Amino acid sequence: MxxxxxxxxxxxxxxxxxxxxxxxxxxxxxxxxxxxxxxxxxxxxxxxxxxxxxxxxxxxxxxxxxxxxxxxxxxxxxxxxxxxxxxxxxxxxxxxxxxxxxxxxxxxxxxxxxxxxxxxxxxxxHLPQSPSGPGLTINDQALRASVDGLDLNLTHVEFRLLRTLAARPGHVYSRDQLMDHAYADHRVVTDRTVDSHIKNLRRKLADVGGEDWIRSVYGVGYRFER
Known part of the structure; x- marks a missing residue:
């Protein structure tokens, strides 16, 4: 330090x-x-x-x-x-x-x-410890995530969203909570912004076989499951 x-x-x-x-x-x-x-x-x-x-x-x-x-x-x-x-x-x-x-x-x-x-x-x-699991690797130092060795090529915001969700599988995060982790100043973002980032993240996961890992919880937000 x-x-x-x-x-x-x-x-x-x-x-x-x-x-x-x-x-x-x-x-x-x-x-x-x-x-x-x-x-x-x-x-x-x-x-x-x-x-x-x-x-x-x-x-x-x-x-x-x-x-x-x-x-x-x-x-x-x-x-x-x-x-x-x-x-x-x-x-x-x-x-x-x-x-x-x-x-x-x-x-x-x-x-x-x-x-x-x-x-x-x-x-x-106070970020949670780096999540890991079968097929999923998250590298905090390099700000990279991969599935079975295939790089997801995430943006910084997408990386933070995946890291947050994967750290607590099954836990439901509201959109506001997710944006607290993704952006420091949430006055400039909306629910639609969160949904757009999640959509892009899901697409990148789908490309490597993880299309079902991020689930929508109607009226609340999202959770991570495998």
């Missing part, structure tokens, strides 16, 4: 004043921090000292936050909070399935950022 009781935060932000304010508030909250102001240095910095969470600006010199987020996702399941000054980028961030756990729009209160960091870390720490 880190030398701080709460964890180590990597701040990737090219605005010096904003980066310093975030650092000061996070330090006061008990976290240790490292600041990076160049997109090209973000992944090497994470590899040199893995963080408990990454605060990642969308617009950075030399490399974009989206590219960095995607590469980090290939290497780790570290929680990532994207930061953007462009409201119109929010739908793009969600639509691209880049793997971020949450996003914050500028301008924001530093206290709000600290609260988001705490919430994302708390949710990440």
């Amino acid at each position: 880190s030398d701080s009781s709460n964890g180590h935060i990597l701040i990737v932000e090219d605005e010096p004043r904003l980066s310093s304010v975030l650092r000061d508030y996070l330090l006061a909250a008990g976290y240790s921090c490292e600041q990076i102001d160049d997109g090209a240095r973000a992944v090497p910095a994470f590899e040199a000292r893995p963080a408990s969470l990454v605060l990642l600006d969308l617009m950075l010199p030399n490399r974009s936050g989206i590219e960095i987020c995607r590469e980090l996702r290939e290497r780790s399941d570290v929680p990532i909070i994207m930061v953007t000054a462009r409201i119109e980028e929010v739908d793009r961030l969600l639509g691209l399935e880049v793997g971020a756990d949450d996003y914050i729009c500028k301008p924001f209160s530093p206290r709000e950022v600290v609260a988001r960091v705490r919430a994302v870390l708390r949710r990440h720490q």
